Amino acid sequence: MTVEIPVEKWPGQVREITLGATADEGGTRSHTVTVGGETTLPFLHFEGEIPHPPVVGIEIASRRPDDWSPLLLETWSDVVDDPAAWAKAAEEAGADILLLTLSLEDSVDDATSAVRQVLEACDLPLIVFGPGQADKDNELIVPVAEEGAGERLVLGVCEEKNYRTIVAAALAHDHLVNSRTPMDVNLAKQLIILIHDMGLPLEQILMDPTTGALGYGIEYGYSVMERLRLAALQGDSMTQQPMLVTPGEEAWKAKEAKVGDDVPAEWGDWGERAINWETLTATSLIQSGADLVVLRHPETVQRVQKTIDALMAEAGEPELVAA
Amino acid sequence: MRFEPTDKAVEVRAGSLIGEAAHEAGIDLNMPCGGQGRCGRCAVIIEDGTVRRRSSLRLSDEDIAKGYALACQTVIEGDAVVMVPPQEKIERRLTTDKTAAEVTVPFDYDPLRDQPLRAVYLEIEPPSLADQTDDWSRLQRALRREHNIDGVETDLPMLRRLGSILREADWRVTAVLEMDAYHRPDGPPRLVDVVPGNRTERLYGVAIDIGTTSNVVYLVDLLSGRVEVQRVDYNAQIARGEDVISRIIYAGKNDGLGELQSLVLKTLSKLLERVAKRARIETTDIYKATVSGNSTMLHLFLAVPPESIRLTPYITTVNQSPAVMAGELGLDINPNATVDCLPGVASYVGADITAGVVSSGMADTEKLTLFMDIGTNGETVLGTRDWLIACACSAGPAFEGAGVEHGMRATLGAIEEVWIHSDTFEPTYRVIGEREPKGICGSGLLSLLAELFVTGILDKSGDLQLDLDTPRIREGEHGDEYVVVWADETDTGGLASKHDIVITEVDIDNLLRAKAAIYAGYTVLAESVGVDPALVEQVLIGGAFGQYINIEKAIQIGLLPDMPWEQFHFLGNTSVRGSYMALLSRNVRQQISEAAGRMTYLELSADNTFYDQFTSALFLPHTDIAQFPSVEEILTNGRTETTEREKVCAA
Numbered sequence: 026m027t028v029e030i031p032v033e034k035w036p037g038q039v040r041e042i043t044l045g046a047t048a049d050e051g052g053t054r055s056h057t058v059t060v061g062g063e064t065t066l067p068f069l070h071f072e073g074e075i076p077h078p079p080v081v082g083i084e085i086a087s088r089r090p091d092d093w094s095p096l097l098l099e100t101w102s103d104v105v106d107d108p109a110a111w112a113k114a115a116e117e118a119g120a121d122i123l124l125l126t127l128s129l130e131d132s133v134d135d136a137t138s139a140v141r142q143v144l145e146a147c148d149l150p151l152i153v154f155g156p157g158q159a160d161k162d163n164e165l166i167v168p169v170a171e172e173g174a175g176e177r178l179v180l181g182v183c184e185e186k187n188y189r190t191i192v193a194a195a196l197a198h199d200h201l202v203n204s205r206t207p208m209d210v211n212l213a214k215q216l217i218i219l220i221h222d223m224g225l226p227l228e229q230i231l232m233d234p235t236t237g238a239l240g241y242g243i244e245y246g247y248s249v250m251e252r253l254r255l256a257a258l259q260g261d262s263m264t265q266q267p268m269l270v271t272p273g274e275e276a277w278k279a280k281e282a283k284v285g286d287d288v289p290a291e292w293g294d295w296g297e298r299a300i301n302w303e304t305l306t307a308t309s310l311i312q313s314g315a316d317l318v319v320l321r322h323p324e325t326v327q328r329v330q331k332t333i334d335a336l337m338a339e340a341g342e343p344e345l346v347a348a
Numbered sequence: 349m350r351f352e353p354t355d356k357a358v359e360v361r362a363g364s365l366i367g368e369a370a371h372e373a374g375i376d377l378n379m380p381c382g383g384q385g386r387c388g389r390c391a392v393i394i395e396d397g398t399v400r401r402r403s404s405l406r407l408s409d410e411d412i413a414k415g416y417a418l419a420c421q422t423v424i425e426g427d428a429v430v431m432v433p434p435q436e437k438i439e440r441r442l443t444t445d446k447t448a449a450e451v452t453v454p455f456d457y458d459p460l461r462d463q464p465l466r467a468v469y470l471e472i473e474p475p476s477l478a479d480q481t482d483d484w485s486r487l488q489r490a491l492r493r494e495h496n497i498d499g500v501e502t503d504l505p506m507l508r509r510l511g512s513i514l515r516e517a518d519w520r521v522t523a524v525l526e527m528d529a530y531h532r533p534d535g536p537p538r539l540v541d542v543v544p545g546n547r548t549e550r551l552y553g554v555a556i557d558i559g560t561t562s563n564v565v566y567l568v569d570l571l572s573g574r575v576e577v578q579r580v581d582y583n584a585q586i587a588r589g590e591d592v593i594s595r596i597i598y599a600g601k602n603d604g605l606g607e608l609q610s611l612v613l614k615t616l617s618k619l620l621e622r623v624a625k626r627a628r629i630e631t632t633d634i635y636k637a638t639v640s641g642n643s644t645m646l647h648l649f650l651a652v653p654p655e656s657i658r659l660t661p662y663i664t665t666v667n668q669s670p671a672v673m674a675g676e677l678g679l680d681i682n683p684n685a686t687v688d689c690l691p692g693v694a695s696y697v698g699a700d701i702t703a704g705v706v707s708s709g710m711a712d713t714e715k716l717t718l719f720m721d722i723g724t725n726g727e728t729v730l731g732t733r734d735w736l737i738a739c740a741c742s743a744g745p746a747f748e749g750a751g752v753e754h755g756m757r758a759t760l761g762a763i764e765e766v767w768i769h770s771d772t773f774e775p776t777y778r779v780i781g782e783r784e785p786k787g788i789c790g791s792g793l794l795s796l797l798a799e800l801f802v803t804g805i806l807d808k809s810g811d812l813q814l815d816l817d818t819p820r821i822r823e824g825e826h827g828d829e830y831v832v833v834w835a836d837e838t839d840t841g842g843l844a845s846k847h848d849i850v851i852t853e854v855d856i857d858n859l860l861r862a863k864a865a866i867y868a869g870y871t872v873l874a875e876s877v878g879v880d881p882a883l884v885e886q887v888l889i890g891g892a893f894g895q896y897i898n899i900e901k902a903i904q905i906g907l908l909p910d911m912p913w914e915q916f917h918f919l920g921n922t923s924v925r926g927s928y929m930a931l932l933s934r935n936v937r938q939q940i941s942e943a944a945g946r947m948t949y950l951e952l953s954a955d956n957t958f959y960d961q962f963t964s965a966l967f968l969p970h971t972d973i974a975q976f977p978s979v980e981e982i983l984t985n986g987r988t989e990t991t992e993r994e995k996v997c998a999a
Contacts, residue, residue, distance in 0.1 A: 185809065211963040211971050218971070219809055261972075 032072050035258035039063040039316070040265045041076070042228055044122060044179060044201065045150025051175035051199075055148035058122055060316040061267035066254065067314050068336045078337045079311045081326055082152065082319040083120035084273055085111040087127045087139035094283050096299055097321055108139045109146035116147040118323035119330055124152040124271075127165050131156070136165040137172040144176065152179040152203065152269075152319075159187035170194035179203055179231060179269075185216055192223045203269055205233035208242075208249050210256065214263045221263075231317070232266035238275040238282075239306045246270075247313040254314035270310050273321035276303035304328045311336070349424060351375055352395060352431045366392060366399070366430060367419040375432060378776070379769075383420035386802070387767040387776075390419040397428025451566070454707070454929050457573030462933040464527045465553065465570055465636055468495050469546045472519040483511050487542070491523065499536040500525065505675075506539055506684065517544030524551070524635050529686055530937050531671050540635050540684050552576075552634045554623070554681065555931045556616065557700065557924035558641030558649055559583060560592055560724060561748060561757070563615050564924045567623035567634070573932050577623040582757075584611040585648070590750045591724050592644040593742075596658045599648060609651040610678075617680040634681035637674065638931040640690045640923045642698035642725060643667070650677070650689065657695040662951065667692045668944070690930060691941050694949040696740030701727045702944040703926025704890045705736065706936060708919050711943040715885040718870065721922075722907075723891045724748060726866040729947065730873045730884075736947040737877055741869035741958075743862040747790040752855045753826065756787035761839055763792040763832065763849070765898065768799040773818040775799070775832055784839035785849060788832065791897060796832065796851055797859050798901035801968050802982060805830060808968045810860045812853060827853035863907040864965035869952060870909065871961045876950055881975075886915050890922035903979060906969030910976045 041062040046052025060080055065073025089098075089105045104110040108125065115123055125143055127136050140153060153169050155162025166180050167190060181203030183191050188204070195202045204220055206212040213234045220230055234253060236246030256264040276282050281292070282299035292298055303325040307318045311333065320326050349369045350357040356373040367390060370377050381387035385403040393415045403421040404412060419430075459466075472490045475481060481489065484507060491497040502510075514521060524541040528534065555566040555575075560583065567577045585608050589595040599605040624631045639649065643664050647654035650672070652665045668691035675683025692698035701721060704710075710717045712733050719729040726743035729736055749755035749762070756762050760781035766788075767776045777792070779785045788796065800806040805813055805821065812821055812828040820831040833849040840846050874881045887908065889897065899916050902908040908916065919925075929936040952958040969976040 209963060211960065211967075214971050215809060215967050218967075218973075219807060222808065263971075 030071060033065070035064055035073065035260075037064075037258045037260035037262075037265060039254075039257055039267055040227055042201065042231065042267050044152075044177060046175060046177040050177070052177060053144060054150055054176065057177070058150050061265075063314075064258070066258070067312055075337070077316075078333050079315060080121040080317045081119070081329055081333070082122040082124050082317055083115040083118060083323070083326060084124045084126060084271070084319050084321050085115055085143070087125060087131050087135060090126070090128075093321070094277050094299065096282075096285075096296055097277065100322060100324075109142040112143040112147040112149075115323075116149055119326050120149060122150045122152060122317065123147065124154060124319045126154045127156050127169075129156040129158060129161055131165060133165060133168045137168050140169050140172050140178075144173065150178075151176065152181065154181045154203070155191075157182065159184075162187065163190040166191050167194045170198045170200055173200065174198040177201060181205065182233070183216065183220060185212070185219075188216065188220055189223065192220050192225050195229060196223065196225055199229075201229040201231060203231050203233050204266070205235060208235050208237075208246050210234075210249055210252050210264075213249070213253055214256075214261075217263045217266060227262075227266065230266050231269045232264070233269050233271075236270050236272065236275060236306075236310055238272070238279040239302055239309065240281065241275070241279055243306060243309055247309060250310065250313040250315065267316035268314055269317040269319070270315045271319045272306040272310055273303055273319050273325070276306040277321055300324050300328070304332075308332045349373070349427070350429045352429060354432070360424060362425055364424050365420060366417065366422045366424060366428075369424060370419055370430075370432070377419050377432065379420055381767045381769065381799075384770055385418050385421040386799075388418065389767070389776075391416050391433070392419050392422075393417075393431040393433060394422075395429040395431050397424075397430075398426040399423060399428055400425055451575045451578065451925075451928070453573040453932075454925075455933070457932055459551075459571055459573070462935065463570055464529060464934055465540075465551060466525045466527055467522050467548045467551045468497070468525065469522050469548050470494060470520070472514065472521070474519045483514055487514070487523070487539075491525075497525065497527075497537055500539050501536050502539040503684075506542070510542060513542050513544065520545060522547040526636070526686060528934070529671055530688060530934070530941070533934075540686075541682060550629070550633070552627070552629060553636035553638070553931050554620065554634050555924055555928035556637055556639045556641075557703075557921060557927055558612060558616075558639060558645040559700070559921075559923070560590075560595075560642065560645060561586065563612070563619060564921060565616065565619040565623055566924060566928050567627055568928060568931055570636075570932070575928065577626045579619045579622050581615055581619055583645075584615045587611070591745050592642065593658055595648065596644060596654045599653065600655050605648070605651055605653055608648045612645070612649055613678050613680070620680045631680050632682045635685045636931065637679060637681055637685060637687045638690065638927045638937075639687060640699040640703040640927040640930075642700050643692045643695050644698075646689050646692070646699060660953070662695040662953075664692070664695050667694070668941070688930070688937070690927060690937075691944040693738060693944050693947045694740075694951070696725050696742075697727055697729075697738045697947070697949055699940075699944075700923035700926075701729060701738060702940050702947065703924075703930065704919075704922035705729055705926075705943050705947070706940045707926035707929050708888045708890060708922045710888060711736070711939060711946075713886075716879065716883055717886050717888060718884045718909075719888045719890065720866070720870070720908075721891040722747060722866060722889060722897065726862075726869055728866070728869045728873055730870075730877065730879065731947075735877075736943065737873060737950055738947050739869050739873050739950040739952050741865040741952055743865040744858060746855070746858040746862040747794065749787070749789045749793065751858055752788070752793060753852050754787045754832075754849045755793060755855070756789055758789040758791065761786035762789035763787070764789055764795075766792060766796040766799050766832065768803045768805065770803045773803065773805060773816060773820055775820075777832065784837060785833050786839050787849060788851070793851070793855075793859055794905065794907065795898055795901050797856065797863075798898075798904040800830060800851075800856075802904060806856065806968065810856050810968060812856070824850060824852060829853065859905075860966055860968070863905055864962050864967075867906055867909070867965040867970070868958055868961035871965070872952060872955055872958050873950060875957065875961075876955070881909060884909070884911065884915075886917060887911065888922075889916060889918050890920070903976065904969060904982070906965060906967075906976060906979070910969075910978050 039061040043059045045054040045057040062076040104114045179201040182205045282302040285295035358373040360369045378389045400423045470490045526538045551570040557564040564580045566575045588598045669689045674685045690699035721727040724745045727740045729738040763777045765778045829850040829852040835846040964971040969979045
């Protein structure tokens with residue numbers, strides 16, 4: 026008996042977007058990273074094309090992030106005080122891209138010099154996020170855009186209440202932006218439209234639908250991402266942006282990852298638990314269609330990449346088809 | 349190129365616009381929209397010559413046949429003579445399509461067949477020592493003998509008056525009878541009144557609509573079926589809350605319910621006295637009242653506590669209330685007259701909607717019809733003669749001018765339409781009563797919102813663009829705002845206290861929420877029955893506000909679905925019309941009950957797709973622009989090229 030696997034022919038495709046620029050393209054990266062292009066749901070190789078595997082980024086900071094878990098600070102050890110050294114370490118830890126988060130305490134000079142040092146220290150395409158306060162983000166991201174001109178950085182974070190300045194900076198210096206909305210299909214779409222209306226090509230917009238960590242609303246984020254991807258494949262142009270999410274930041278906010286003391290003994294080893302938390306958050310989101318996941322712990326990067334490799338391995342004929 | 353009536357001639361190159369030629373000739377044509385073909389204010393008449401209309405968005409086919417063309421959109425292709433009509437004439441021409449439907453007798457009315465009320469003249473044989481029959485039996489006997497009416501019933505108050513009336517009238521009287529009523533379709537006949545002499549040449553009833561904002565009374569001659577007098581006034585309950593929710597809350601307070609009932613009765617009394625006076629009758633000559641209104645209004649009218657309407661799961665005490673006597677209720681007509689409240693369907697789909705569905709013809713059409721009552725409660729009905737489904741979404745009172753900084757009702761001094769120049773961002777507006785403006789009414793707000801959007805002052809998420817070069821966009825007390833009228837051009841108070849008329853960010857949010865709720869309600873309704881919204885064949889728009897809406901602008905902001913304009917029909921107050929028809933005919937009364945029974949109610953708060961649709965509609969015109977192709981075209985091209993209507997006009 027033959028079991029036939031139903032194959033869906035989707036009319037839509039996720040947009041292909043390239044991060045970073047090589048010397049030929051006006052930048053200084055040794056290679057670029059392209060995401061998107063899927064014509065099927067995640068990892069359904071028998072159904073459509075998945076031309077690029079999901080990409081793993083590592084988050085680093087412009088100055089020592091004292092609010093991070095001590096586990097992370099211990100693991101990265103000395104490099105957390107030096108963005109250049111941290112960038113190099115992250116590249117060695119297996120990152121495909123880097124996310125540099127600026128600090129509220131950064132001056133414009135601090136920010137531009139951090140970006141410059143990171144670009145010089147490593148070869149990876151770079152994402153730069155402001156500290157997350159509208160005025161400060163705008164103050165720092167505009168000069169960063171100028172400093173990184175030609176590098177096709179991803180600038181962020183664009184949110185409904187604050188996107189114009191960042192988008193204008195991206196337009197002026199040919200960068201990309203990250204469009205972040207709070208876990209809602211329509212809102213995600215609306216911000217893409219607004220950013221695109223300013224004149225930024227869709228090939229320069231990443232979609233960040235936001236998510237929650239495992240145990241903290243991941244189901245909600247997962248289903249929003251799944252719906253966005255279904256809409257993209259059904260041909261809804263404004264949802265066809267590759268999705269970038271930050272499970273590292275989310276997972277390390279969860280009590281299970283953050284806290285080592287005064288927790289039940291059954292929770293087991295703190296370090297192992299924290300890495301598991303981040304890994305499971307990230308791999309779940311990859312299953313829901315994430316194209317870029319940004320992580321914090323180097324061990325997680327290894328595990329998530331292993332999962333991606335396994336999922337990307339062409340299985341040949343699905344095993345279910347038997348004579 | 350010659351202009352009449354001033355007889356100015358200029359030479360221009362072929363391919364110039366009439367507007368450009370006029371400017372050259374020193375003729376001042378109004379172009380409040382900035383020459384975008386949107387406002388229709390620069391209409392001229394082509395008397396002779398060859399022109400090509402690039403766009404005629406504002407002109408009907410009939411206008412074009414008469415030679416009308418928009419100066420800003422019409423290209424001169426050869427010698428031409430153009431008539432520039434006086435501005436007032438254009439104003440009038442543009443407003444003609446907005447007049448309310450005239451009240452006509454809705455069907456071939458035959459009182460004997462349709463009307464349960466009857467007035468009959470009786471010459472009763474007086475009693476004598478030989479004929480000892482009592483008065484009541486004597487009257488019954490006369491009815492039976494002279495009019496073949498049997499089994500008439502009466503009540504104690506009537507009997508108490510009967511003896512003296514009969515004797516004073518010398519046994520010649522007119523009996524007013526209610527042969528049957530909706531709640532007792534097979535009779536028996538009820539004696540409503542006995543009056544001296546022959547008064548059969550007149551018989552009156554009233555149709556009443558109790559709106560949250562306005563109350564309407566039609567005085568109807570039940571013999572001819574004609575509406576003799578109609579009057580409207582604001583519901584005095586407004587002083588105790590603008591919308592139904594605040595009235596329900598007020599009703600829950602210490603004797604709030606009694607106060608609200610007496611306020612509406614007072615309003616109705618005033619209206620009833622006015623219609624009676626006009627028709628030279630007494631209010632006691634009115635023998636029947638049919639009442640429609642939303643469920644809350646009818647609860648308050650009957651002083652039935654409305655509390656549970658507001659609280660989940662949103663249940664009324666009664667959707668179809670029994671008939672009551674006017675005297676018992678305190679309604680200022682004949683105390684023995686029946687007051688018949690029409691049936692509703694649910695807390696937020698009341699008798700006003702069932703009455704509207706029947707009076708608009710929706711309940712009797714094979715066409716897939718969408719009925720919308722655009723008001724605070726945003727009721728929407730979808731269906732045909734075979735099925736009906738309804739929902740209501742709390743759109744809020746924004747489109748009625750309430751809850752908006754400088755909003756007002758559509759009365760004298762209200763800005764009712766706005767155009768904005770797309771280069772200078774300067775507005776032009778029309779004010780009801782052609783005077784200095786006091787505020788902006790619902791249609792003005794709608795029109796303002798659409799103009800702000802198509803001129804780029806608002807982005808798609810409804811944010812004002814502060815970086816545009818105009819002093820009219822500024823940061824105000826309540827966030828960003830756009831100044832529609834500078835203080836010194838307004839009628840907003842004494843010289844010292846005049847203020848600018850503005851629309852604020854908060855107002856815009858309220859309006860967006862209102863339009864999103866109405867559109868989302870409609871979308872969910874269509875989805876819930878698996879009907880493709882594109883298949884809707886006609887859209888009937890009711891509600892007092894409905895008759896003033898500019899369809900084009902309502903589509904631009906995504907309030908109404910993007911359909912050809914001829915599919916929209918504005919019906920004005922369909923609720924009072926339904927009440928009027930039910931007053932005339934027991935058949936219509938029956939149809940309204942049947943429509944209420946046939947109507948499925950979809951409670952949106954129990955529908956998990958509503959919020960999603962609402963968020964999607966909370967964008968200009970909509971997150972899914974594919975649902976608004978005509979708006980997408982305007983945004984892309986700056987104006988609509990109506991090639992279909994593009995005709996060469998050579999007079």
